Amino acid sequence: MDIYFSNTLTKEKQLFKSINEKEVRMYSCGPTVYKNATIGNLRTNVFQDVLRRVLEYNGYKVKQVMNITDVGHLVSDGDEGEDKMIKSAREEHKSPLEIAEYYTKLYFEDLKALNIEMPEIVCKATDHIQDMLEYVQALVKNGYAYETSTAIYFDISKLDKYPVLSNHNLEEQKAGARVEVDSEKKSPYDFALWIKAPENHLMKWDSPWGPSYPGWHIECSAMGQKYLGEQFDIHTGGIDLIPTHHENEIAQSKGKCGKNPANYWIHGEYLLVNGGKMSKSLGNVYLLNDIAEKGYDPLVYKLFCYSCHYKNKINFTWEGIEATSKSLERLRKSYQTHLKGTDILSEEDMKKLAELEEKFHRAINDDMNMPVALSYVWDVAKFDKKSKDVAEVLSKFDTVLGIKIDKEENQELPQEVIDLIEQREEAREQKDWAKSDILRDEIKNLGYEIKDTKDGLEIKKI
Secondary structure: OOOEEEEOOOOEEEEOOOOOOOEEEEEEOOOEOOOOOEHHHHHHHHHHHHHHHHHHHOOOEEEEEEEEEOOOOEOOOOOOOOEHHHHHHHHHOOOHHHHHHHHHHHHHHHHHHOOOOOOOEEEEHHHHHHHHHHHHHHHHHOOOEEEOOOEEEEOHHHOOOOOOOOOOOOOOOOOOOOOOOOOOOOOOOOEEEEEEOOOOOOOOEOOOOOOEEEOHHHHHHHHHHHHHOOOEEEEEEEHHHHHHHHHHHHHHHHHHHOOOOEEEEEEEOOEEEOOEOOOOOOOOOOEHHHHHHOOOOOHHHHHHHOOOOOOOOEEEOHHHHHHHHHHHHHHHHHHHHHHOOOOOOOHHHHHHHHHHHHHHHHHHHEOOOHHHHHHHHHHHHOOOOOOHHHHHHHHHHHHHHOOOOOOOHHHHOOHHHHHHHHHHHHHHHOOOHHHHHHHHHHHHHOOEEEEEEOOEEEEEEO
16 A cells, blocks of 8 residues: 655655665654753654654555764754753752763653654764764865864855755845854854863864864764765654754755755654743743653553644643543543454445445555554444454554553552552442442542443542
């Protein structure tokens, strides 16, 4: 079945054709590990995970590379300010290495909690300084870079077109969109490849230009080429990376080998919070741990992300998370009901099930249209007859959803709570409402709230 993706490069939804018939090579921009990943950051990981799972669902073998930025990402996209890692290290009174190790560990814990499939290759910028240095030297040799007293800059005038993803007209952009901080730059839009380090700079390496450190953009170009070759299939990231980081990656690749590194550039949109931007000043910067601490399975957030197409903004609210939590519980209960079902499906039932499976497949192949795909998941979950055949289809869908649909809700509850729930169910069957209420209070004292709904018992940590 054909797959279509929205390609930022062509501004069209295109039929996907891989360079190699059975393998897809993909580069995904990873985090700058100077602070916790927010749920906004993690929305990008969710969409990248779905992309990978859709490709695998279609029979492709995926070779995915993701970088960890632990040096070179300045606090401004205009080549000014200090490195984000050094700023965080100073604020937290730790070394840059300690900062990187701490936040990398937390990031991987978040990915595990969201059941994100790990890339085949995860590469740290600081482990590839020599690769980046050689890349910059090649750009200088090819005439695409020049030296000033402060840095080695990429010369965008050497390109036939810049930018190519955002299609901004540089001449029409307002002054100050990027601040010209080095009067020696040929153009205010030339960007730093390699930065000469001040004497007291914490992270620096020897180079032909003295002690220095890499710019942010060079790491992805160097590591992408090292592990995936000069040209690969897909490059992913958040929409915020388009006008700077990804434009500059393309420029660097054209300067070194004359090619755009990826055939398909796929970007995910922003997450809003209560209809507005997430910001520290508004006090609405949420982490995945904030969701877990309110008693929700972190996979509720993953399912929540599927309520909106990855190319559209999605609005985070706690009411939305609560509703999604109930949806996840109902899906898992439906799976268990079908798994234990004994109904025999007729030929007509099997045909209907196959049609729903095909519709799901078409939806995910239509630019990862998860809201539509989910509608077919629900159609299967609500199948009148309860059968293992239906459970198998739901399990197959979950290879794309990655929400652990086969997880039994009670399996992570303390045994003491499980025992009390069972006693309460017995009391309710015997219509002993007084005992039922007493047991409810005992369960609440252990930190769990239960509700009796038309869809069954709901249990939430309080």
